[in-house]
Amino acid sequence: MNGEEYSSIRKRSREEAHRLLFEEYYNYVGTIVVNHLRNIAAAEDTEECISDVFAKIFFSLEEHPVTGDMRKFIATVAKCTSIDRFRSLSRRFEKSVSLDDEQFSGISSDDDLEAENERCELQRIVADCISSLGEPDSTIVIQKFYYNKTSRQIAGLLSMKPSAVRMRVKRAGEQLRAALAERGIKEESL
Amino acid sequence: MKKIDLGILDNADDDIIEKLPPFSSDEETRKRVLSMSEKKFDELMNEKNKGNVSEYAESVSGVEKYRRPVWHKALGVAAAVALIAGGIGTAAVIKNKSPKSSDSMLAALTTEEQNIAATDTAATTDAVSVQAAAPVIDISNDEVRFMAAAYAPYLLDISADQQQKLAAAINSDSWTPCDVNAPLPDGEAFNMYVYNNGAPYSLTLYGDNTVKLEGMGEATRWYVPAETAKAITEAANPAAYENAISDHLTWCDISSINVNDIWKNTRAGAKECDMTDKKDIFYKMNNTLDYFDRASGVIKRGGFELSGYGSMAVSEFQVDLNTAKAYECEENYYGFSTHLTSLDESVTKDDTAIISSQDGEYCYTAGISKDTYSKIPGVVHRIDTPTVPFEELRPKDDSFNEYDNWNSRRQMLGGIAVDCIENYRMAVDYLQDFDKWDIIGTQEVLGRNCVRIEGTYDVEYDAVKKFELYVDIETGVTVWMNGYDSEGRLKRFTVVENLKFDDEAEPVKTPDFTGLEEKQIVPHYGDGAPVSTDGNGIPQEATDTSPVTDPPADNN
Incomplete structure (x- = not known):
């Protein structure tokens, strides 16, 4: 759905426009939110943050329709909201948000540009290795080891039996380790 | 099995996020989250209807009337950020190592955050006991730029009028000291950068009417009178400026948002290219837009038939990539060989010039019809034409069949x-195969320092078998190109005279369409070549004037 399509549907039914946009971008927004909050947010906080993102998107689109592809716009709102949520959660847990905190490492400073480049490169390699597992193993690995879903939850998402998921988790995990090792990456460096 | 820690993927760049298998939830969770979203949306709408939207957010929204279709993407986001006050601004904040906070609209989303905000303001912090000398702030003769979350990563160049008003309002005699380490309040913050004759400093205004002064390695913080705070807030608001988007807002690289570097940037840092290396020449020619902001010149482009009769288009142009304004006036001449290029008496000329222009919002063309001019939405700003990496410029296969002919920035x-600044015909069509051309050396051509390239194709391509090309070393644009057939006859040529860049470039002209009737055209473009509703690939006139994102592709 692009901006024009959203506006067109919105003219007919706001609720319908919200629902369709939500359905299309829920996974994308969720990926961005989790990417920023994974280490600090409980599942409820993550859901709360995702709902904040969509509320803001809906609100903004009321006054400021977006033309063309909305992905960039949505990603920006999701990122902004996630960072704010991170700060809020950090305060709640009395965690000092250092400006150099690795949670903010997505925003580099001149001083650590080299380290940041290395980190980005490592991220790319890991993402490539996961992709190289093929489906459904790449999804299983990421759901299990990154989004911390249980085998039962993953099974529900993929219409598989939990036992099949567990088996594939083991095998795909080994394949991922091997792929990383082949690229010269040790697990402890992740 | 042992858990594999994939924490390395946290805070990944967009391209990596795109690669990851997406987050997913069961149906029940999705329904719950959607329901929460709707509830929060209703709360926001209620707040808005009650008039509880912050004054600043309202005023920024007011800028919308100036927005152009493509900028809308970027500034639509900015407007969202103005309302939700977060990320990009936060990013700038982090970069500057001065943590600021969120807009009240965000805090309104959860009462929990409101409570946190209420206990986290510098207003609760006592002023330092030692009375420090107030700084002398005189900005009347300096360059002043603003940055705020509402329009980051754009910066706002202050107008002369606003600068004088602001200079008068900043009465630093009445400032009182504040602990520089006092907690920063939630709410909008405004960064003001002052060049100060080469000794730059910045002033950040917070919601508790304190300002933080930073420069020369020192930082101090002060309570300022409400009038001063108000003047800064007003000056930082794009709504205070006529033609704010086209004349005052400049996109900038986030890494340059600091007191020393913000003056330099008007475009993202361009890759350093070794112009003795084919790969880098090819890259630079395809990404010329990274290497200048403004350009002007005269392009003479033409070709000859076997008889020696030919045509030549002479185009005067000025472009400003920051404001997405451009102007080109093309006149066409016809004649024989050297007569043509020297424009002597034997040469004939079309009686109508073709004028193409952009005003940052619309593209205009006049001259094709005698009594009308076309107005087409869909101007592309440089921020929406990112650098194309070398790998994506190359064909996917050895036979060059899978090259994405539209994967370049020339549509901007x-x-x-x-033919000068985005010479894809040379860069894409002739230079793709690195075995077919050589770097001969460097040479000054028409006042520009150029790298000279010569190439030969197995067969004539567009009537050209051999070519010589002079590429501007500084920018990658074409300065001169001659193309010869297999007999060595000149078949095509491009010469760019009076080529100037940036501060030396001529200002962009505004066309005068007085007396012509306006015809609005809405093109319908797909991912690549033009595709219209009737499938002919020709933009159709339409009554729908809603803007489109994809720009008109040139048909060269």
Whole structure:
């Protein structure tokens, strides 16, 4: 759905426009939110943050329709909201948000540009290795080891039996380790 | 099995996020989250209807009337950020190592955050006991730029009028000291950068009417009178400026948002290219837009038939990539060989010039019809034409069949000055195969320092078998190109005279369409070549004037 399509549907039914946009971008927004909050947010906080993102998107689109592809716009709102949520959660847990905190490492400073480049490169390699597992193993690995879903939850998402998921988790995990090792990456460096 | 820690993927760049298998939830969770979203949306709408939207957010929204279709993407986001006050601004904040906070609209989303905000303001912090000398702030003769979350990563260049008003309002005699380490309040913050004759400093205004002064390695913080805070807030608001988007807002690289570097940037840092290396020449020619902001010149482009009779288009152009404004006036001449290029008496000329222009919002063309001019939405700003990496410029296969002919940045100016500043015909069509051309050396041509390239194709391509090309070393644009057939006859040529860049470039002209009737055209473009509703690939006139994102592709 692009901006024009959203506006067109919105003219007919706001609720319908919200629902369709939500359905299309829920996974994308969720990926961005989790990417920023994974280490600090409980599942409820993550859901709360995702709902904040969509509320803001809906609100903004009321006054400021977006033309063309909305992905960039949505990603920006999701990122902004996630960072704010991170700060809020950090305060709640009395965690000092250092400006150099690795949670903010997505925003580099001149001083650590080299380290940041290395980190980005490592991220790319890991993402490539996961992709190289093929489906459904790449999804299983990421759901299990990154989004911390249980085998039962993953099974529900993929219409598989939990036992099949567990088996594939083991095998795909080994394949991922091997792929990383082949690229010269040790697990402890992740 | 042992858990594999994939924490390395946290805070990944967009391209990596795109690669990851997406987050997913069961149906029940999705329904719950959607329901929460709707509830929060209703709360926001209620707040808005009650008039509880912050004054600043309202005023920024007011800028919308100036927005152009493509900028809308970027500034639509900015407007969202103005309302939700977060990320990009936060990013700038982090970069500057001065943590600021969120807009009240965000805090309104959860009462929990409101409570946190209420206990986290510098207003609760006592002023330092030692009375420090107030700084002398005189900005009347300095360059002043603003940055705020509402329009980051754009910066706002202050107008002369606003600068004088602001200079008068900043009465630093009445400032009182504040602990520089006092907690920063939630709410909008405004960064003001002052060049100060080469000794730059910044002033950040917070919601508790304190300002933080930073420069020369020192930082101090002060309570300022409400009038001063108000004057800064007003000056930082794009709504205070006529033609704010086209004349006052400049996109900038986030890494340059600091007191020393913000003056330099008007474009993202361009890759350093070794112009003795084919790969880098090819890259630079395809990414010329990274290497200048403004350009002007005269392009003479033409070709000859076997008889020696030929045509030549002479185009005067000016472009400003920051404001997405451009102008080109093309006149066409016809004649024989050297007569043509020297424009002597034997040469005939079309009686109508073709004018193409962009005003940052619309593309205009006049001259094709005698009594009308076309107005087409869909101007592309440079921020929406990111650098194309070398790998994506190359064909996917050895036979060059899978090259994405539309995967370049040449569409930005809709063909204006394309043969000079976005010379894809050379870069894409002739230079793709690195075995077919050589770097001969460097040479000054028409006042520009150029790298000279010569190439030969197995067969004539577009009537050209051999070519010599002079590429501007500084920018990658074409300065001169001659193309010869297999007999060595000149078949095509491009010469760019009076080529100037940036501060030396001529200002962009505004066309005068007085007396012509306006015809609005809404093109319907797909991912690549033009595709219209009737499938002919020709933009159709339409009554729907809603803007489109994809720009008109040039038909060269």
